[in-house]
Amino acid sequence: MAKKPRMVRVMLVGLGSVGTGFLRILQRKQQELSDRYGLAFRITAAADSRGLAVDADGLEPAALVALKEAGRGVDTLDAFLPGAAAADLLGQAPCDLVVEAAPFNLQSGEPGLSVAKAALSNGIHAVLADKGPLVLAYAQLAAAARRSGAALAFSATVCGPLPVINCGRRDFVAAEITRFRGVLNATTNFILASLEQGKSYRQALQEAQAAGAAEADPRLDVEGWDTAAKLVIVANSVLQTPATLEDVAVRGIADLDAGDLEAHRKQAKTLKLLAVAEKAANGYRLRVAPAALPADDFLAACNGWEMGVTFDSDLYGPMYFKTWEREPGPTAAAVLRDAVNIFRRV
Numbered sequence: 001m002a003k004k005p006r007m008v009r010v011m012l013v014g015l016g017s018v019g020t021g022f023l024r025i026l027q028r029k030q031q032e033l034s035d036r037y038g039l040a041f042r043i044t045a046a047a048d049s050r051g052l053a054v055d056a057d058g059l060e061p062a063a064l065v066a067l068k069e070a071g072r073g074v075d076t077l078d079a080f081l082p083g084a085a086a087a088d089l090l091g092q093a094p095c096d097l098v099v100e101a102a103p104f105n106l107q108s109g110e111p112g113l114s115v116a117k118a119a120l121s122n123g124i125h126a127v128l129a130d131k132g133p134l135v136l137a138y139a140q141l142a143a144a145a146r147r148s149g150a151a152l153a154f155s156a157t158v159c160g161p162l163p164v165i166n167c168g169r170r171d172f173v174a175a176e177i178t179r180f181r182g183v184l185n186a187t188t189n190f191i192l193a194s195l196e197q198g199k200s201y202r203q204a205l206q207e208a209q210a211a212g213a214a215e216a217d218p219r220l221d222v223e224g225w226d227t228a229a230k231l232v233i234v235a236n237s238v239l240q241t242p243a244t245l246e247d248v249a250v251r252g253i254a255d256l257d258a259g260d261l262e263a264h265r266k267q268a269k270t271l272k273l274l275a276v277a278e279k280a281a282n283g284y285r286l287r288v289a290p291a292a293l294p295a296d297d298f299l300a301a302c303n304g305w306e307m308g309v310t311f312d313s314d315l316y317g318p319m320y321f322k323t324w325e326r327e328p329g330p331t332a333a334a335v336l337r338d339a340v341n342i343f344r345r346v
């Protein structure tokens with residue numbers, strides 16, 4: 001007789017593109033998750049901007065997706081708990097895993113930061129799609145995870161499905177990474193491609209926003225802060241060098257126009273918004289800035305909605321990864337990947 005799958009009780013915080021994408025994959029892959037990993041994920045709590053609903057018997061993923069598609073909030077569910085906040089309930093809620101996919105907030109990290117802290121300090125595993133808590137409090141969260149023995153996973157935060165975080169932490173055993181470079185923001189890469197086609201900056205930004213890929217506040221993308229946030233996460237987790245945004249020299253693409261792109265094109269170069277971490281005598285030098293790359297550079301060929309990274313190390317030689325992401329499905333899959341990787345081990 002087939003073994004019953006292990007049930008994982010999930011609190012899902014954030015029911016937007018990523019959160020509902022995660023729910024859709026859970027529905028679609030329920031059988032594979034059971035057959036291949038022996039796991040069954042049950043959503044026992046869900047939070048959006050209207051509050052929190054908790055049901056130990058499980059909230060149906062399809063019903064939650066339908067609720068959000070209808071423009072409604074968890075406050076319309078029978079399981080709604082008026083006045084309850086996800087972070088406050090984590091010690092008592094029926095929950096083995098928190099999936100945090102709330103809005104990216106570089107000022108306070110909230111609401112994700114409180115949720116992540118509460119989960120990890122209560123020994124509840126956490127998977128984050130939201131960069132904010134990691135950028136502002138990486139060391140604190142990692143220490144809380146170490147103390148409680150809970151896992152902290154966040155591969156979706158740096159280019160969604162692209163193998164950066166998990167691969168970077170796992171697959172450079174005994175190596176010194178001498179240089180990391182990345183085209184880490186698809187929105188700016190799309191805008192640069194549009195400028196290259198002669199479109200105005202304004203038109204290019206509007207098209208990126210219409211595609212739904214830009215951060216809610218586009219300044220995070222075009223001024224380089226989203227890229228810098230990802231670089232900070234890579235620095236802390238992969239390069240194991242404590243860093244904050246203040247350690248990154250940041251210049252975005254907001255002051256570029258079609259003429260800049262054309263001038264570089266005439267010299268057979270392509271402008272990319274590049275994140276770089278370069279090994280120095282004491283730690284890494286971190287910067288984000290437009291860079292003119294020769295055509296044969298791997299990252300010069302990251303076009304439009306593509307994102308890519310390169311790693312140089314003393315042991316493994318140069319490594320290159322690239323992905324194409326225009327909608328959040330692959331990011332939601334990266335959240336699931338982290339969740340499965342936690343529970344297939346414990």
Ligand SMILES: NC(=O)c1ccc[n+]([C@@H]2O[C@H](COP(=O)([O-])OP(=O)(O)OC[C@H]3O[C@@H](n4cnc5c(N)ncnc54)[C@H](OP(=O)(O)O)[C@@H]3O)[C@@H](O)[C@H]2O)c1
Binds near residue numbers: 016017
């Ligand atoms: N979209 C991507 O491709 C992508 C890729 C990598 C990482 N990320 C990160 O993943 C996170 C989610 O992105 P998204 O595209 O899914 O965003 P989104 O579509 O804007 O959804 C955000 C969700 O968070 C909810 N929310 C707002 N305030 C909340 C609060 N105080 N407590 C709990 N939930 C709250 C919103 O509620 P309502 O539904 O009521 O508005 C919404 O359901 C962000 O941090 C983003 O930077 C996104």
